[in-house]
Amino acid sequence: MRLNYPLCLFTATIYMAFLLFTNIDAKSSVFGAESSVLRNGMRVVVVSNHRVPIASHMVWYNVGSADEGLGESGIAHFLEHLMFKGTKSYPSGQISEIVARNGGNQNAFTSYDYTAYYQNIPVEKLPKMMELEADRMQNLVLLRSDVDTERQVVLEERRMRVDSQPSSILSERLNFSLWGTNHYSIPVIGWREEIEKLSYEQIFNFYNRWYTPSNATLVVVGDITFNSVVPMAEKYYGKIKFDKNFIPRSRSSFLLQSSDIRVTMRDEKVRQPRWQRTYIAPSVNIGSLSDVYSLQVLSEILGSSSISRLYQSLVVNDSLATSIYSGYLDAAVSWGRFVIYASPSPGVSISELETKIDEQLNLIVNEGVTEEEVEVSKMRLKSEIIYAKDSPMQVAQTIGSLLSVGMSLEDIESWPNRISEVRVDQVNEIARRIFTESASATGILLPKGDD
Amino acid sequence: MACLIKIKILFFISIILLPASLSALEVVEVKSPGGIKAYLSEDHSNPLIALSIQFRGGSSSDSTRKIGISQMVSGLLDEGAGEFDSFSFRSKLENLSIRLSFDSSVDFFSGQMETLTENAEEAFNLLSLSLKSPRFDAEPIERIRRQILVSILRESESPNRIASKVMFSKLFPEHPYGFPRNGTKKTINNITREDLVNFVNTRFAKDRLIIGVAGDITPEELEKVLDKTFGFLPDTLSSDWLKESVKPKFFGTVVIDKDIPQSTLYLAKEGISRNNKDWYAALLANHIFGGGSFTSRLMKEVRVKNGLAYSVSSALFPFVASDLLVASAGTRNTSAKKSLEIIIDEWSKFGASGPTDFEVQEAKKYLKGSWPLRFTSTQSIARTLVSIQRDNLGINYIKLRNNYIDSVNLQDIRRVAKDLYDINKLSIVVVGKPEGIENKEYDG
Numbered sequence: 001m002r003l004n005y006p007l008c009l010f011t012a013t014i015y016m017a018f019l020l021f022t023n024i025d026a027k028s029s030v031f032g033a034e035s036s037v038l039r040n041g042m043r044v045v046v047v048s049n050h051r052v053p054i055a056s057h058m059v060w061y062n063v064g065s066a067d068e069g070l071g072e073s074g075i076a077h078f079l080e081h082l083m084f085k086g087t088k089s090y091p092s093g094q095i096s097e098i099v100a101r102n103g104g105n106q107n108a109f110t111s112y113d114y115t116a117y118y119q120n121i122p123v124e125k126l127p128k129m130m131e132l133e134a135d136r137m138q139n140l141v142l143l144r145s146d147v148d149t150e151r152q153v154v155l156e157e158r159r160m161r162v163d164s165q166p167s168s169i170l171s172e173r174l175n176f177s178l179w180g181t182n183h184y185s186i187p188v189i190g191w192r193e194e195i196e197k198l199s200y201e202q203i204f205n206f207y208n209r210w211y212t213p214s215n216a217t218l219v220v221v222g223d224i225t226f227n228s229v230v231p232m233a234e235k236y237y238g239k240i241k242f243d244k245n246f247i248p249r250s251r252s253s254f255l256l257q258s259s260d261i262r263v264t265m266r267d268e269k270v271r272q273p274r275w276q277r278t279y280i281a282p283s284v285n286i287g288s289l290s291d292v293y294s295l296q297v298l299s300e301i302l303g304s305s306s307i308s309r310l311y312q313s314l315v316v317n318d319s320l321a322t323s324i325y326s327g328y329l330d331a332a333v334s335w336g337r338f339v340i341y342a343s344p345s346p347g348v349s350i351s352e353l354e355t356k357i358d359e360q361l362n363l364i365v366n367e368g369v370t371e372e373e374v375e376v377s378k379m380r381l382k383s384e385i386i387y388a389k390d391s392p393m394q395v396a397q398t399i400g401s402l403l404s405v406g407m408s409l410e411d412i413e414s415w416p417n418r419i420s421e422v423r424v425d426q427v428n429e430i431a432r433r434i435f436t437e438s439a440s441a442t443g444i445l446l447p448k449g450d451d
Numbered sequence: 452m453a454c455l456i457k458i459k460i461l462f463f464i465s466i467i468l469l470p471a472s473l474s475a476l477e478v479v480e481v482k483s484p485g486g487i488k489a490y491l492s493e494d495h496s497n498p499l500i501a502l503s504i505q506f507r508g509g510s511s512s513d514s515t516r517k518i519g520i521s522q523m524v525s526g527l528l529d530e531g532a533g534e535f536d537s538f539s540f541r542s543k544l545e546n547l548s549i550r551l552s553f554d555s556s557v558d559f560f561s562g563q564m565e566t567l568t569e570n571a572e573e574a575f576n577l578l579s580l581s582l583k584s585p586r587f588d589a590e591p592i593e594r595i596r597r598q599i600l601v602s603i604l605r606e607s608e609s610p611n612r613i614a615s616k617v618m619f620s621k622l623f624p625e626h627p628y629g630f631p632r633n634g635t636k637k638t639i640n641n642i643t644r645e646d647l648v649n650f651v652n653t654r655f656a657k658d659r660l661i662i663g664v665a666g667d668i669t670p671e672e673l674e675k676v677l678d679k680t681f682g683f684l685p686d687t688l689s690s691d692w693l694k695e696s697v698k699p700k701f702f703g704t705v706v707i708d709k710d711i712p713q714s715t716l717y718l719a720k721e722g723i724s725r726n727n728k729d730w731y732a733a734l735l736a737n738h739i740f741g742g743g744s745f746t747s748r749l750m751k752e753v754r755v756k757n758g759l760a761y762s763v764s765s766a767l768f769p770f771v772a773s774d775l776l777v778a779s780a781g782t783r784n785t786s787a788k789k790s791l792e793i794i795i796d797e798w799s800k801f802g803a804s805g806p807t808d809f810e811v812q813e814a815k816k817y818l819k820g821s822w823p824l825r826f827t828s829t830q831s832i833a834r835t836l837v838s839i840q841r842d843n844l845g846i847n848y849i850k851l852r853n854n855y856i857d858s859v860n861l862q863d864i865r866r867v868a869k870d871l872y873d874i875n876k877l878s879i880v881v882v883g884k885p886e887g888i889e890n891k892e893y894d895g
Binding site: 050052053084093097099100101102103104105120121125148150152153154155156157159163164166268270271272305306307312315322323346383384386387389390392394 | 496497541542545546550565567597598600604607709710744745746751755757758759760761782783816819821824826827
């Protein structure tokens, strides 16, 4: 029962994007995933990995915090917590007990664009997990007292992740200003005042509206085959009724007039200043896919490694920062984002740091990156695929998140070929667009009394 | 995309899967001509090799004036070695996708390496160089020093890190376990290049080295590479890495005032040694009490029934020179007192009567069933092979481990719980503005 807080989501996805962008053999697919669709519209995706007799079983719903109604922030995540409470067949916490009794580790997470539930289990327990997950897709039972108790748990989670951490509070403010009318302006966990007021009926309506087979994807990775999983999926998930009234989500890509936003926060708990900037960027759904691949290469060159331009200039040569990195989040239903985080060296002012970062960005805008940088980065991204395929959990997570935001399995599997096609002029063009035309928000966190 | 049309036929297809076993995971001991040993789990399904190493002796072996030097060396070994300066060393790692890193804990100095098979030779060579002839050039030394100083500042922002630091310093006031593992501004600034060079010469030796390897490499290949990589190390060293064992000191309740809406609670007392014959009984007991993430007694009482915390758990920490049992929770300031009372109440109930037979059966099922989940990545297999050797568990441990769990009975667990969950020596640290919890430090 955790949630993909923007920052966590960001790191996870950056990592997997890295991994996805590559392959040794240009012809083969990345994961060798096989898929089909049940008659009720539920998608099934299977990847075999026979090293140990385990399986990662995940169900992904195409709904996240950005699908919440006005004043209902936090409802997607709150519901995710309540999904562990029980059903008619397995009331009062029995789901967790059954998963544990079967040697399983389970959890769930909520993001802007998806909500996912998973069990990692000894492979022979797969049918039981499917039975449980299919059951709670349609038969959730909520007691009003459960909702009230769990609300306190969610608020406690918010206190831990956000309210006690100045850097999280800053990120909330920054996103709110940057995204404006876009739903990404609202934190996944929700505003405290709204979490406090969410009603039993609102939560249940949300559940009824979104938790339905044609809005879900089953991903199974492990010591199984497509042919063994499909009949199992048919038996447990296939019997759930198709909801003919279901309307898939639609999101606006509307953005307010582009602007540069700056948020400065001072807090007495802060001992070490921080600097961050987010640019609104294309995603797998907005803009062309070649922009997405070019941005991945750009991020790799700019700040994704210890030999990147930002690290070498700011941290190694000028000693202005102790850490700096850039990342690109492409897995989004609406816009993506390109981010840069930095931590100044002791005694270095934030403005000195920022001037130098801007200098590096301008250098790319004006002079571009080199052919060699592009080729080396592509090669580097390429070999990461071997790591990406190593753990079943990682594979399930990568495939599930990208499918949930609307990428096709074909596109996921053919990323290595597409990354090979990235050219230096494309990288330079997208760099110019992002760093000179995109809306951005710069956040500065300072100790109290600093300027 | 293939659609499912022949639904009816599917009913005849058996969907029963056979029970899992870890028989595919064979572990062999490899011994090089030069006498260097490693555990290996061979697996050629993915062209990837993972290696994990540990040297006995971690931050608790650092000299008092230079505490944090283990951490600093771990940050510097992959910042230039032999003929390669920092940039060319890092470029080689990045461009060949070799993952190499070092770390230190209180008791061990460890390293991890992962590489694609095709770059294995270069990877082992870089690993060897980093241990044999790290350059310790001025630029990386000052850079890593700055990074550690900043990380010390950041730690002082985190309620969890504050609580744990205070807890260790109070439990082990006279012992290196009580000192800050990453050092202080003063000790980090004390460290010179000479100290770093000296560290490498006085802390790494064959008789302190433990090696675990997994993935796409044969025993014959590994034999050769072991000598090439580690053969230069001295057989033994005169200095002693092992610290005298120490009992955690009871210190009462310490409240650290911090203006945040949530209180972080830590409760600690003496734990149990990994080599104690009752280890598995203790493991089961703690799983039932606070280790099982969704099903433990603490989780049910504090979170599920009362909604007082998001995270609440307990864990056993068997260190080399001491052992701890620690519970922790994050709870709003206004109900910190109530949460603490519930945890203490559960603690004493568990000490007095132990778990029920049903709880024990359930815990056994979970711990046995989830064992294969430990082996889902090449790196996690290599890591486990190191701990198996470190704790002297035997080469067949992966297969035998579930029998050890099975052989524990209810009486064992109750006997162990009585001692382990004795409420009298429980020390408490609270960070936040907890209402109704007073500082009551005991310094007798």
